[in-house]
Amino acid sequence: MKKFLLSLTALLPLLVLSGCNMVVFEPQGPVARSITDLINWSLIWMLLVVVVVFGLFGYIVWKYRERPENMEYEPPEEHGSTLLEIIWTGIPILIVIALTIPTVTTLYALEEVPKGYEEKEPITIHVTSADWKWIFSYPEEGIETVNYVNIPEDTPVLFKMTSASTMQSFWVPALGGQKYTMPKMETELYLVADNPGSYEGQNTNFNGRGYADMKFEVLAQTHEEFDQWVDDVKEKAPKLTEKEYEDLLKPTHLGRMTFSNTHLSWVNHADPDSKAYTNPELYRGHGYQGKIFEEEDNYKSEEINENDKHGHDENIENKENHGGGHDGH
Template identity: 55%
Template sequence: MRYIHKLPVFLLTGLLLLLSGCSELTVLNPKGPVAESQRDLIMYSLIFMLGIVMVVFILFTIMVVKYRDKPNRKEGDYKPNLHGNRKLEIIWTAIPIMIVTALSIPTVSTLFDLEEPPESSADQEPLVIYATSADWKWFFSYPEQGIETVNYLHIPTDRAIEFRLSSADSMAAFWIPALGGQRYNMAGMQTKLYLQADEPGVYKGRNSNFNGEGFTEQIFKVYAESSSEFRSWVESTKNTAPELTQDKYNNLLKPGLLGTMEFSSTHLQWVHHGTSEGADYSVERHRDAYGNQLHLDNGENHEHGPTGKEGEH
């Protein structure tokens, strides 16, 4: 009992220790406009909901203290009549609506804003990068530059990046916490994600959707650098990296872990990344979720079995 009076001190100390670790959370230390918008939305939601919790606990304390059973309380002193009380019914109906509205409006507004490239780099066209997941690695194709990397990528700072996401087999989720939230990679379709880095650095990316034994190692690094450094890296890769052949790409798709690689060509010329509008290359074939090659010719699919050379996975 002698420690009861120290309980507020213990609670305050624990809260300070908990909040002191927030600076280590990557999502609360954004490095680009998309991540900043999402950080602001997270903080708004947390503060708003903490305010609701405080109001509830204050009202709860008032009710417990004011209407607690006392030795001198007379029977019948407190007989609330809530049935048919229109004022109370309006209050406890309107308050939840107001809470949901206050949370929904900024959330929906932010989600719609993030479907477009960040305004801070509107003077430049977004850099298009195809991010293809496979068990358990990442392929990054640069159609404008004609190069491709495995398990790492370089991006210029202060320029929007338009990631076109798809999967060669199981579903994954592309996520670079320092630059923005995750979006799913799915076989047979393509999704878009706009991100941007405002600060040079090396950022960690990963698959945030569990997809088997190699899930924890399906990671990659993002090298954000100046435009001149990015162009130098592109030229160096084009001049020194080997060409990516179709047989090589099919072999790399087999389930397993890989190190970093780079190629002076991309797989986009022969692999279809989904049926969504906006694909700017010819449709020839892609792998289904089981690794079988699907040839697309005039809308007809012809499946090669897993025993064939092209069907091996």
């Protein structure tokens, strides 16, 4: 029984760690590769420390164990070894230096256009986190999406991020590390996708129940597919009104939405003087989960009524044609 319990105890950490996001070890862009290299470098040093410490622990326990021939042995009191104390103090300092230098170098490098892409013109996408959705604005293309973002492959993308409500965390594990979005402030993050593909992003900040489902898709397309998507949105997507945008910011879970204009003409939440759009009365003690829309994307659906097409619906929560589609594929 004791052996069984010991084996079960050893397996418990594996069961817990099995839920970890292992996508970070399959990087799909230069930013993610830099972070993965840094993680691997840290793991090597941690493994070295663990092996040495546990090895010495086992050796000492075995060598100085109690045996019949030393039962009455009483070791003399000693001052200690100055050399050993210098060694076991110096080694941790060297390990910290070995971890600090590449960490600081990598973090500063991530603030710039990824190496090898300096000559390519990045596209700019504004990211606004809200309760409980992600809003992506393309100021150069004049379009806006909710809960998904399409980007061209092999092209640096500058995400300018802010929040309409609480501080949240923007993370696409396959493409890069996380960065916070904060109201009335702006943070920047460069990402590049090497090849076309679909990658999941999410909010990793512990804000509460509703924020756990703040997920979005990053769809990397070929340049031809991306340009065609932009043209389709400009031609088919409805216009976003200011009233509709304010309703959209209320705490609700939404599907996908697409518009042929952006909210940046009314408000930039990164501006310190911008209006606050929090709705504390709608949380109902943090139990209000909003409404989930599972229909086709609003500009893809063939059943959009005329009010939806022109963005005149007064209540987003009652729309029937928002959400759920996989636009851009």
